[in-house]
Amino acid sequence: MSLKKAEVLMRTLKEKLGFRLPAMILTDSRDVSGNPVLTVAADAAWNTGDQWATIKIKPVDQIGVNSIGQAQESFSPHVCQLVAEESAVAGVSYLKDTTSMALEIELKALGCILELYLSAITDEPNESEIVDANLKARYDDIVNPLTSSM
Secondary structure (H helix, E strand, O other): HHHHHHHHHHHHHHHHHHEEEEEEOOEEOOOOOEEEEEEOOOOOHHHOOOEEEEEEEEEEOOOOEEOOEEEEHHHHHHHHEEEEEEOOOOOOOOOHHHHHHHHHHHHHHOOOEEEEEOOOOOOOOOOHHHHHEEEEEEOOOOOHHHHHHH
């Protein structure tokens, strides 16, 4: 059930980003756990300094098991993880403000917990860059705080 919700959120995000960022290439994939991943790119091949971001949507990790010892089903909340390449200025990505803003607006509209990651300069921003060392910010849904903290 958790992955189904993540898939629906990703489809919704991809559709809305298609309208907000019509010049960008949107590519679907999955990580090793089956979570949906979306790559947003200005061109087909990544180079340092490109307008390139990766988004992964995953359910919040469960801390226990259900009443019969099985893994819990998670319906909410979900985490939207945005990865971009860090520029020469520490804490600032290569994404243009308009691209970054469009991504963040649509991600926040999903009601997810939003995590922002920056990969090192010359490292392609992909889901392998989602590690604690690269985490720069984490935001709960400030408009509907109960949505992201259920």
